[in-house]
Amino acid sequence: MAVARTRCVALVGVTGRLVEVEADVGSGVAGLHLIGMLDTALSEARDRVRSALVNSRYAWPDARITVSLFPASLPKRGSLFDVANVNPWHT
Secondary structure, three states: OOOEEEEEEEEEOOEEEEEEEEEEEEOOOOEEEEEOOEOHHHHOHHHHHHHHHHHOOOOOOOOEEEEEEEOOOOOEOOOHHHHOOOOOOOO
16 A cells, blocks of 8 residues: 655644654554654554544454654654644545
8 A cells, every 4th residue: 555645743832843744554564654743642642542533433444554754853842743634544
């Protein structure tokens, strides 16, 4: 499956910084893997995103889901990135 891409904004003080969000559903050990400089709230996104999809009647894929937030050097804080409009199950 192709990589899905979208953008989001990270706040650094009062300045917005563009963050590229890429999601890939592929083979491997099933699970959601987040890549980028993440804080605790983003590490907990796995549970929030899964719950939101399942409660919206979408099937959770039995596959390896990798979500990359770029640039990796930019700190990402909060749950803002949970809803970055990424839908890796449709191209």
